[in-house]
Each structure stands twice: as C-alpha cells, then as structure tokens.
Amino acid sequence: MKTPTLVDRKHAELLYKLFDKFALDDQRAYYIDQVNRNRTAAAQVNVIRAIFAFLTGLAAALAGLIVLLSPAYCVPSTTGAELALLGAAATDDPSLVVTAVPPDVDTATESASDTVVSDGCNLDLVIFLLVLAVVAPALGGAFGTLADLYQWDRLVKIYELAADNLEVADAKSPIDSMTFEDYRITLKAYAEGTLAVMRDETAQWGQIIRTPESIDNFIRREQERVQTNVGNLPQQVQDAVKKELDELRAAAAATERRLQQIRDTFGITDVPPPPTA
Amino acid sequence: MPLFRPLKPQIDDPLIDLNKMTAVYDELIKDAKTAEEKAAYAAAFQRVQDDIEFMKHNLLRLQRVRDHDAKKNQNNYRLYQILFLGLAAVAAALGSLQALSLSSGDRQQLAIFAFLETLVALAAVFLATISGREPPLPRWLDSRRKAEQLRREYFRFLLNMAPYEDNNDVKRRMSLSERAANINRGVYPDESGLI
Numbered sequence: 001m002k003t004p005t006l007v008d009r010k011h012a013e014l015l016y017k018l019f020d021k022f023a024l025d026d027q028r029a030y031y032i033d034q035v036n037r038n039r040t041a042a043a044q045v046n047v048i049r050a051i052f053a054f055l056t057g058l059a060a061a062l063a064g065l066i067v068l069l070s071p072a073y074c075v076p077s078t079t080g081a082e083l084a085l086l087g088a089a090a091t092d093d094p095s096l097v098v099t100a101v102p103p104d105v106d107t108a109t110e111s112a113s114d115t116v117v118s119d120g121c122n123l124d125l126v127i128f129l130l131v132l133a134v135v136a137p138a139l140g141g142a143f144g145t146l147a148d149l150y151q152w153d154r155l156v157k158i159y160e161l162a163a164d165n166l167e168v169a170d171a172k173s174p175i176d177s178m179t180f181e182d183y184r185i186t187l188k189a190y191a192e193g194t195l196a197v198m199r200d201e202t203a204q205w206g207q208i209i210r211t212p213e214s215i216d217n218f219i220r221r222e223q224e225r226v227q228t229n230v231g232n233l234p235q236q237v238q239d240a241v242k243k244e245l246d247e248l249r250a251a252a253a254a255t256e257r258r259l260q261q262i263r264d265t266f267g268i269t270d271v272p273p274p275p276t277a
Numbered sequence: 278m279p280l281f282r283p284l285k286p287q288i289d290d291p292l293i294d295l296n297k298m299t300a301v302y303d304e305l306i307k308d309a310k311t312a313e314e315k316a317a318y319a320a321a322f323q324r325v326q327d328d329i330e331f332m333k334h335n336l337l338r339l340q341r342v343r344d345h346d347a348k349k350n351q352n353n354y355r356l357y358q359i360l361f362l363g364l365a366a367v368a369a370a371l372g373s374l375q376a377l378s379l380s381s382g383d384r385q386q387l388a389i390f391a392f393l394e395t396l397v398a399l400a401a402v403f404l405a406t407i408s409g410r411e412p413p414l415p416r417w418l419d420s421r422r423k424a425e426q427l428r429r430e431y432f433r434f435l436l437n438m439a440p441y442e443d444n445n446d447v448k449r450r451m452s453l454s455e456r457a458a459n460i461n462r463g464v465y466p467d468e469s470g471l472i
Binding site: 008009010011013014015017018019021022023130131134135137138139141142145146149150187188191192195198199202206209211212214215218219222223225226 | 297368422
C-alpha cells in the first residue's frame with residue numbers, strides 16, 4: 001500500500017488546522033489554566049500561612065498581656081511560668097513570676113483548679129491562647145510543607161515559560177500565500193517547534209517533583225520514635241521470651257536426637273536430613 | 278473536592294474529538310471554491326480519519342492506560358504526602374503541648390500527650406510501610422512521561438513528521454506500532470533533531 005504523505009496542499013492545510021486547534025491551542029489553554037490555578041493556590045496558601053503566623057504572635061502577646069493585667073493570685077505558678085516564657089520573656093520582667101493562689105486562700109485545702117474559676121480571672125482564655133500559640137505554628141508549618149509538595153510557584157514559572165515558547169512556535173505558522181513546498185517545510189518546523197516545547201515542559205516539570213525534605217525527616221524521626229518507645233521491651237519480658245525460646249530449642253534438639261536414634265535402629269536412610277537451626 | 282480515584286480510562290476516547298474535527302473540515306469545505314478542492318479536502322480528511330482509526334489500537338489504548346496510571350499514582354502520592362503532613366502537624370502540636378505540660382508538672386496530662394504522640398508515630402510508620410511497597414512517585418513520573426511522549430507521537434504520526442515521512446504507509450504504520458510499544462515499555466526513541 002503506497003500513500004504518499006502530504007500528497008497535496010489541501011492535505012497540508014487540513015493537517016495544519018487540526019494541529020493548530022487540537023495540539024497547539026489545547027496546549028496553550030492548558031498552560032494558561034495551569035498558570036492561573038497554581039498562582040491562585042500559591043496565593044491562598046501564602047495568606048493562610050501569614051494568618052497562622054499572625055495568630056501565633058497575637059495569641060502569645062495577648063496571653064502575656066492578660067497575665068500582666070490580671071491579679072497575681074489568678075494564675076497558678078506553673079501556668080504563670082509558661083506565660084512568662086511565651087508572652088513576656090522579652091521584657092525580662094520579674095513581676096511575671098506570679099503566686100499560685102490568692103493570698104487569702106488556705107493553700108492546704110485549695111486546689112489549682114479552683115483558682116481557674118476565681119472571680120476576675122481569665123484563665124480559660126489564657127489557656128486557649130496558649131494552645132493557639134502552640135497549634136497555630138504547627139498548622140502554618142503544615143501549609144508550608146504543602147507548598148513544597150505542590151511547588152506552585154515553580155510550576156507557574158515553568159508553565160509561563162512554556163506558554164511564551166509556544167508563542168514562538170506559533171509564530172512559525174505557515175501562511176496561505178506560500179508555495180506548497182514552503183508551506184510543507186514551514187508546517188513541519190512549526191509542528192516540531194510545538195512538540196519541542198511540550199517535551200521541554202514535561203522534562204522540567206519532572207525535575208521539580210520531589211518529596212519535601214521535611215516529610216522525609218518526619219517519617220525517619222517517627223520510625224526512630226517507634227523503635228525507641230515500642231521496640232524496647234522491658235528487661236523482664238525480654239528475659240522471659242529468651243528463656244521460652246531456649247527451652248523450645250532444647251526440646252526440638254531432644255526430639256531430633258530421639259528421631260535419629262529411631263532411624264539408626266531401623267536403618268532408615270531415605271529420610272531427608274533435618275533442617276539446621 | 279479533588280477526586281483521589283480517577284475514573285477508569287476510556288480506551289476509545291480520542292485525543293481529537295471527531296465532531297470538532299468535522300467542524301474544522303466543514304469550515305475548509307465551505308471556503309473551497311471548486312469541486313476539485315472539495316474532493317482534495319475530502320480525501321485528506323479520509324486519510325486523517327484512517328490514521329486516527331489506526332492509532333486507536335496501536336497508540337491511543339496505551340496512552341489512555343498510561344495517562345490513567347499517572348493520574349492514579351499522582352493522587353495516591355499526594356494523598357500519602359498530605360496524610361504525612363497532617364500527622365507531622367499533629368505531632369508538632371502534641372510535642373509542644375507535651376512541653377507545656379512538662380513545665381506544669383501534670384504527670385497525667387504528660388502521659389496522655391506522650392501516648393498520643395506514640396500513636397501518631399505508629400500511624401506514620403504504618404503509612405510509610407504501606408506507601409513503600411509500590412512507591413507512587415516514581416510510578417507517577419514514569420507513567421506521565423510515557424503518556425506525554427505517546428501523545429506527542431500521536432501528533433507526529435498525524436502530521437507525517439519524522440520518522441513517519443515514509444511514502445509507504447505500511448512501513449509508516451509499522452514504525453508507529455514499534456515506537457509506541459517501545460515507549461510503553463520505557464525505551465524512549467530519540468525525539469530531538471528529527472526534522
């Protein structure tokens with residue numbers, strides 16, 4: 001079967017129209033869409049991270065302020081020490097070291113929880129702020145890692161560059177007034193240029209996809225933690241397990257010796273040798 | 278809401294929609310001035326359709342499967358990473374709360390936070406174990422690379438570009454089948470400098 005490729009001008013024109021619409025235009029629309037989507041995602045995550053950073057600072061500062069303005073007896077010494085650390089350490093103010101209980105309360109009978117509900121105290125709010133100051137940076141950090149995972153900013157650059165390069169390829173489009181030979185050569189150069197842009201974009205994209213280092217470190221750390229916390233049995237348990245195993249080994253060896261005696265007695269030779277321990 | 282399980286691949290789903298392709302052809306026919314021109318367009322259109330039909334089994338099928346595989350592994354990879362990320366955030370928060378309870382001297386609270394942190398560590402190790410059997414990242418990148426190269430090969434064949442310039446259609450089609458099968462098994466023929 002012989003069918004000449006690009007038999008005539010009309011064939012070339014049809015191919016140009018099809019490639020232009022279904023390869024180049026589709027690819028251009030894809031790049032523009034990806035640039036917009038990645039840019040929006042990067043901006044959204046950036047705002048979320050900024051909000052969490054802001055909340056962290058605000059919670060710590062507010063907790064410090066409340067401690068400073070509250071009557072000293074409101075705050076148990078332990079919580080006061082934490083607040084002093086979190087909220088007002090920078091001030092080096094020794095007055096932040098507060099007493100555990102109101103001066104008029106009998107320390108022998110009053111528990112710390114009773115001081116939480118004392119009139120004029122804001123301990124619930126302070127504890128909430130403390131927790132917020134602890135949890136917010138963790139969540140902010142998670143969104144930072146999410147940005148590392150999706151690489152939105154770098155993808156925006158890659159797709160923008162690819163879209164620009166696609167315009168260069170598009171500029172080589174054949175035009176109607178060309179002779180068939182020129183049209184054919186230009187069409188090939190134009191299509192080859194477009195495919196080259198697609199190929200380069202895929203190669204660059206493949207290079208930036210990496211697992212964020214922080215996630216790798218987290219997995220390694222947690223594996224070590226499990227080894228430390230769960231892997232180490234108490235010495236008593238380890239000794240008991242060892243004793244059981246030794247007894248089992250001894251019993252197996254005794255059984256094997258007995259079997260060997262029976263084999264020797266009856267001259268059995270076609271039994272496979274026992275597996276070595 | 279992202280779909281973490283992509284839809285099954287539609288093997289017959291063409292890269293070029295037939296209706297849209299016909300619309301392009303109709304426009305060309307409308308502009309054609311003579312019956313000869315119309316006949317030339319019709320013949321060209323038929324050749325393109327034949328090529329597309331041929332590629333359905335020899336290339337498109339492989340491309341669709343690879344594309345689906347890439348999407349599936351991409352979603353799996355991101356799902357695992359997001360779960361790790363969530364666990365890391367919880368672990369960080371628990372660690373900080375543990376430090377707070379350490380300074381407050383509340384042993385009961387400290388023990389609970391330590392237990393929760395161990396649970397997080399166990400969950401992380403569990404996830405690492407199940408995600409490590411068939412790591413989705415290399416499978417995603419590999420399948421995506423194959424799918425994209427097969428897609429480019431589709432247009433290369435359609436436009437009779439090198440190495441499909443041969444006037445012998447049998448050779449041309451055999452060359453496509455061979456190259457597509459090679460790409461599918463990870464042997465990538467040279468694409469650069471074909472012009």
